[in-house]
Amino acid sequence: MPARSAFHVLAHAGAALLLSAGSAVACAICLSAVQITPGQRLESADLAVLAATKDGQWRVLVRLKGSDPLDAVALSAEFPPAGAISEDHPELLMREGLGHRWSSMGRFDLAQADWLLAFARSRPPEALGPFSTAAYRMTAWRERLALVATRLECGDPRAEDLAHGELARAPYAAMRSLGKSLEASALQEWIGNEDIGSRRAAYILLLGAAGDDTTTVWIDERLETSGRTGDTTDLAALIAADLELRGPARLGWLEERYLLNAASSVAEIEAALKALSVHGNADAAIPRARVVKAYRRFALDRPAMAGFVAADLERWKEWGATAEFVALLKAGAITDPAGELAATSYIRNSPDKQAISRLELLND
Structure with missing residues (x-):
């Protein structure tokens, strides 16, 4: 050229x-x-719930995001369940903020509900606005990584995917701060997993x-x-x-x-x-x-x-x-x-x- x-x-x-x-x-x-990443998908949703099924219909167990009224019958018609979903491993359902279309992030262990609620309520660093200082944004990233670090290789595949997505999209400066709080032996064990x-x-x-x-x-x-x-x-x-x-x-x-x-x-x-x-x-x-x-x-x-x-x-x-x-x-x-x-x-x-x-x- x-x-x-x-x-x-x-x-x-x-x-x-x-x-x-x-x-x-x-x-x-x-x-x-x-x-x-899964975390970004969850952040962009205006409604998010953990739901199981009963008699072929969705039944909301935990509301993670949003305050709009939610009709389980209408939800079931718009986004039919793909089989029976147990309360022990509910499905994370999300409604897009723009198109209002429902989608699924998969099934989580119900034991992750409190952590998912904390994640959904945390403010993503990108939402701090263009006038926030670099130091303020970095603090937000460090807080976000401290939250997700507990779910790295935790045994719940969906929680692991969400946590790793946040880790992977974080600035290296925040990652290195997290690394200093972790055990090298544990990291080597994770790395050794094929x-x-x-x-x-x-x-x-x-x-x-x-x-x-x-x-x-x-x-x-x-x-x-x-x-x-x-x-x-x-x-x-x-x-x-x-x-x-x-x-x-x-x-x-x-x-x-x-x-x-x-x-x-x-x-x-x-x-x-x-x-x-x-x-x-x-x-x-x-x-x-x-x-x-x-x-x-x-x-x-x-x-x-x-x-x-x-x-x-x-x-x-x-x-x-x-x-x-x-x-x-x-x-x-x-x-x-x-x-x-x-x-x-x-x-x-x-x-x-x-x-x-x-x-x-x-x-x-």
Whole structure:
């Protein structure tokens, strides 16, 4: 894509790009930005109940959300029960706030009723509004994670799914706070369960915050296995946990092993960059300034992939690389269209007007 075309696309896609940058809150290692979690489904409902069946009709046991009158006969006609539902394992039924259509989140153990009620009544961090401070939102996330942590691997599959969904969409800064309150041995036991699937990445991140010297050995063994086998399934989480444990001194190793190593695969590079992105967002164990420095070195050393780091630099308002990105675009070094678009967006939003002028001259 020529730079001129990138400007034209940017003019139409600018709103989407800004939306993407503004919504990048969830830990990228754990959750896709477009995935809707069970907790978000429950939050969007205006009515939610735990219900069993009697004589083929719904019978509400616990109202979790909403105060509107609820006719069990009408509900049964609109959303017929799929068989008999016992009181011991009622079904969680939700009515969408907009379309008023009913759906089910599945069957829960009735023993989860008080916890579900507490979750439904808690205020989601997103509902705090655009004018709330970052510290206030982070406090809300930590409170939310403290609530769901008691249901991680609790034995009730539906409660586990809801709890893990909240964990996976939380910012890493909140996750690492939770990790410090957990036992490394318990996390290693969860990670060792082959049935946990996609939950493993979040537990590895928590382990990085909870761990000790023995955890470092555990991570080293798995990093070595990943390098030997080429399996990058959990590599981003392992690298992020490794950085959490070892701190900024580990960045040199990361650059030499993954970012600047000619033998690194694209999947390995992406995993390393994702781990850096998570730490840069948190700005805690690894200072964001150190991540930015690594990004800028990566962009100059691997110019074709420089666009991979442009979105983070723009979101963090780190404009020191503006002239460098102008030079890369001028040289045609960023060969990926999406990367070129990200680099162009970064430059266009930079306060470095001289650099922007040089890019615009390039398109005349």
